[in-house]
Amino acid sequence: MANVKIALADDHKIVRDGIKTMLESQPEIDVVAEASDGKEILQKVEENLIDLVIMDINMPEMDGITAAKVLKDKHPNVKVLALTMSNDDLHVRQMIQAGASGYIMKSAGRKELKNAIETIMSGKHYFSDEATHSIMMDLVRGKGKSTSPEAVHITDRELEILELIVEEYTNQEIADKLFISSRTVDAHRRNLLQKTGSRNTAGLVKYAFQHNLISSRDE
Numbered sequence: 001m002a003n004v005k006i007a008l009a010d011d012h013k014i015v016r017d018g019i020k021t022m023l024e025s026q027p028e029i030d031v032v033a034e035a036s037d038g039k040e041i042l043q044k045v046e047e048n049l050i051d052l053v054i055m056d057i058n059m060p061e062m063d064g065i066t067a068a069k070v071l072k073d074k075h076p077n078v079k080v081l082a083l084t085m086s087n088d089d090l091h092v093r094q095m096i097q098a099g100a101s102g103y104i105m106k107s108a109g110r111k112e113l114k115n116a117i118e119t120i121m122s123g124k125h126y127f128s129d130e131a132t133h134s135i136m137m138d139l140v141r142g143k144g145k146s147t148s149p150e151a152v153h154i155t156d157r158e159l160e161i162l163e164l165i166v167e168e169y170t171n172q173e174i175a176d177k178l179f180i181s182s183r184t185v186d187a188h189r190r191n192l193l194q195k196t197g198s199r200n201t202a203g204l205v206k207y208a209f210q211h212n213l214i215s216s217r218d219e
Contacts, residue, residue, distance in 0.1 A: 038062025
């Protein structure tokens with residue numbers, strides 16, 4: 001199996017150096033690119049074959065939340081692990097809505113970082129204990145129950161694909177129509193299922209109409 005190719009995005013070189021040091025001892029992981037802001041990491045992803053971006057939230061030029069949204073829209077197969085010093089529940093929520101597959105504190109050690117990477121690359125989500133506690137406390141306080149469209153960030157490309165799914169186009173037909181690969185369409189479909197909490201295509205269609213994302217074709 002090929003090594004996991006990782007890019008680091010953090011405006012502090014000392015942080016990037018620290019992460020690289022922790023990962024250098026892992027033979028199955030390669031750090032192939034670094035960036036100091038959101039715009040730079042998007043460029044690095046275009047120039048390199050990358051599986052996972054470890055992304056700081058607070059960066060100049062373009063913050064990690066915005067960068068994650070753009071990245072997942074253009075490269076849905078690239079995973080994002082959010083990295084931050086804050087366990088603010090708003091940041092947790094925004095990064096997940098942006099498409100991040102996990103959230104880890106900068107205080108994490110080598111073992112937790114490795115575990116986070118392995119978990120995400122296996123197709124699951126990883127949240128640090130601090131982040132999980134933050135979300136749980138938010139639920140206890142009665143927040144996080146909104147069903148408005150703003151509760152989930154759906155990119156323009158995902159909305160385009162969602163409209164075609166509602167119109168009963170197949171993955172290949174959508175790919176042909178949008179001039180992208182069927183694999184990319186499948187990745188966007190999986191992201192939509194994950195973001196909306198839908199179990200299948202029928203659930204996606206139901207979500208689309210419930211949240212007024214798609215106009216009724218009878219109108």
